[in-house]
Amino acid sequence: MSIFSRILDGSIPCHRVYEDDLTLAFLDINPLAPGHTLVIPKEAQATVMDLSEKSAAGIGRVLPRITRAACAAAGVQECNIIQNNGAGAGQEVMHVHFHVIPKSSEFGLRKQWTPRPLADGEAEEILRIMQASVEQE
Numbered sequence: 612m613s614i615f616s617r618i619l620d621g622s623i624p625c626h627r628v629y630e631d632d633l634t635l636a637f638l639d640i641n642p643l644a645p646g647h648t649l650v651i652p653k654e655a656q657a658t659v660m661d662l663s664e665k666s667a668a669g670i671g672r673v674l675p676r677i678t679r680a681a682c683a684a685a686g687v688q689e690c691n692i693i694q695n696n697g698a699g700a701g702q703e704v705m706h707v708h709f710h711v712i713p714k715s716s717e718f719g720l721r722k723q724w725t726p727r728p729l730a731d732g733e734a735e736e737i738l739r740i741m742q743a744s745v746e747q748e
Contacts, residue, residue, distance in 0.1 A: 616706060
């Protein structure tokens, strides 16, 4: 049982921002910014790939509203929305969750991306694999 399951069952308190039948949004206890909020499905799944379409739709429905609220709390118009899947990708709590992190020059996520160009033919091979996977769903 994850810490988020314990928050959902009421055995651990949280600062609830929003709740409905499918989702819960609450303040992060170690925030990177004022208004740093976690949005979780009530369905206990480790990754987005495991999440039901119903729960995913529930998150998608409330995420814009929670993002506006988090930005309002921080007095900013910019933010990051981060969602990791698996320990190797940086996930620490194995329950799907989205971090909504308001951003200003004084606070927020500081992350450096290291992009690389696609190699010749790489996009076509990636597309072939992905499209075949989508068709199997």
